[in-house]
Amino acid sequence: MAVLASVINILGMVFLAHAVYSAYEHSLLPSSSVPQPPSAILPAALDLRVNLPLDITLETLFSAFLLCVGVVLSSPGLKPIQWNAWAGKLERSKEAREIPEVGVGGGNPYAGLEERPGFLDVRGRRKEFAQWIQQDAVGEKS
Structure with missing residues (x-):
């Protein structure tokens, strides 16, 4: 179980590093510097000015999920409180x-x-x- 948790943690770290690098590279593209029109659904305080592609967002969420699963699997068993x-x-x-x-x-x-x-x-x-x-x-x- 510890080996599986380590592999999942490593995969999560690789995917997260790739998602961060992809977001950085996307922010350097000339088309991403064009300001986005304000959203009609979201209030101004929650409206994001950066428009990341869906694949980068999904990769970030997937890597966070993998890291959470890996940390839970690698943690020691809980002991009863007596x-x-x-x-x-x-x-x-x-x-x-x-x-x-x-x-x-x-x-x-x-x-x-x-x-x-x-x-x-x-x-x-x-x-x-x-x-x-x-x-x-x-x-x-x-």
């Missing part, structure tokens, strides 16, 4: 736990989100408040 499998694999590996860039403590890629300084831990604050109330209640009874 963040939970990736994170679990990282947490279980010893090498990832030793790398500090993976997470805050290493190993857990989501640890940075859980241990960030600006993160308000509501459950932890609730427990602290309940302990403070219990200590206050014990202090009043004594």
Whole structure:
């Protein structure tokens, strides 16, 4: 498959180079320098002043199509996105736990989100408040 993709890419490049060269040569012809009458269909902003022959236009489109097909065929296969499998694999590996860039403590890629300084831990604050109330209640009874 890689050989076929390379051949298609090379053919697309050859056709594109030929189309560009043909367009350049056509622009140098004395008949192509004659201004074209404005189009009755297209607005003035979209009206092209260069009148390329149909074969050059089709060759350009064909070469672009070949290049697109060749690039798609030569690209590697897509891998499924499974963040939970990736994170679990990282947490279980010893090498990832030793790398500090993976997470805050290493190993857990989501640890940075859980241990960030600006993160308000509501459950932890609730427990602290309940302990403070219990200590206050014990202090009043004594």
